[in-house]
Amino acid sequence: MTLEVADRLLESLRPTRHLLTRTLADIPIGGPEYRQIDRVVQEIDALAEILIGDVTHYHQKVHSVPTLDTGRGGE
Numbered sequence: 001m002t003l004e005v006a007d008r009l010l011e012s013l014r015p016t017r018h019l020l021t022r023t024l025a026d027i028p029i030g031g032p033e034y035r036q037i038d039r040v041v042q043e044i045d046a047l048a049e050i051l052i053g054d055v056t057h058y059h060q061k062v063h064s065v066p067t068l069d070t071g072r073g074g075e
Contacts, residue, residue, distance in 0.1 A: 010048055010057060017045075020044075023037055
């Protein structure tokens with residue numbers, strides 16, 4: 001599978017994974033629905049790892065805050 005096809009596939013799964021993870025917050029932990037939804041989320045993540053080598057593909061990335069360069073050379 002080409003990287004382009006893999007990326008399109010993973011992006012098409014993004015809204016589904018998002019809905020599933022939001023649903024986990026609203027249902028009892030450990031129940032049959034919770035376990036199955038969690039398993040589907042894990043399988044989507046595993047697919048990302050297989051296709052692009054990144055199991056954290058869907059996880060929010062932490063963005064650093066850019067620093068202001070005052071041009072004072074570290075003073």
